[in-house]
Amino acid sequence: MPLSSTTKAILLMLAAIFCFSTMDMLAKLLSGRVGTMTTLWVRYLGQTLFVTALIAPKFSQIVRTRYPKLQLARSVFLLCATSFFFFGISNIGLAEAASVMSTNPIFITLGAAVFLGERFGLRRALAIAAALIGALLVIRPGSEVFSPFALLPLAAAVCYSAYALATRFVGRDENAWTSLFYTALFGAVVLTLALPQFWQPLALADAPLVIGITLCATLGQLALIRALMEGEAAMLAPFSYAGILFAICYGYFVFSDSPDLFTALGALVIAAAGIYVWHRETFGKTKS
DSSP states (O other), rough: OOOHHHHHHHHHHHHHHHHHHHHHHHHHHHHHOOOOOHHHHHHHHHHHHHHHHHHGGGGEEEEOOOOOOHHHHHHHHHHHHHHHHHHHHHOOOOOHHHHHHHTTTHHHHHHHHHHHOOOHHHHHHHHHHHHHOOOOEEEHHHSTSGGGGGGGHHHHHHHHHHHHHHHHTTTSSOHHHHHHHHHHHHHHHHHHHHHGGGGOOOOGGHHHHHHHHHHHHHHHHHHHHHHHHHHHHHHHHHGGHEOOOOHHHHHTTTTTTOHHHHHHHHHHHHHHHHHHHHHHHHHHHHHH
């Protein structure tokens, strides 16, 4: 039995979030060795070279875009989102940063209703609210995550939301590889120009991290673009909260950050909200 477009979009979204979470974990490790700016440069240059090699046979066809201004805007939004988040995870825990970043579904859902004309009914609003409550259980007002550095993941959430909305619009009739190429190229060019002021040399031992970041960035963006081509941005928004679950796991197993009871409870609420949306969008449509 073939997958419905909704289920396919959700699976692609979850795959994208997993790739991004893995990339963030690897970036946190690498930035501890060579600094955040060098890590950002590695992420974008590696993706540019990888994508260029993959699209080489159809390069002239794929680089043609119907939306040059929107592609530029997408690229700016994503570079800002990545930069804010990478600097954030260099100063606060991975799970805490992911929790603050998890406010992005609210911005995406509201933006999709305002700018893309997508539905924003009561059930979607309740799912977003429930997921936000779960995120607040993880963050907990008054905890150490509420530092000035926590504003960086929040800024990243705003920029990522704008990127997702622009991607949803462009993806209606633009090749996914075109969008992938331009976001990578823009970031690589800008960071290469800025790099001489921040460069820290890479060692051979850093190669696995560099390769991992490149693969996760490329596969994650490709999965996200395809997800937004298959499903509505507002419907997919709650599944971004899965990033908290992945971040908690990486924080525990890689950085020895043990989640407490409230963190575990919040993660369960977040997962429940995502499952609820999937059930409503899949089986609700079937019944109707």
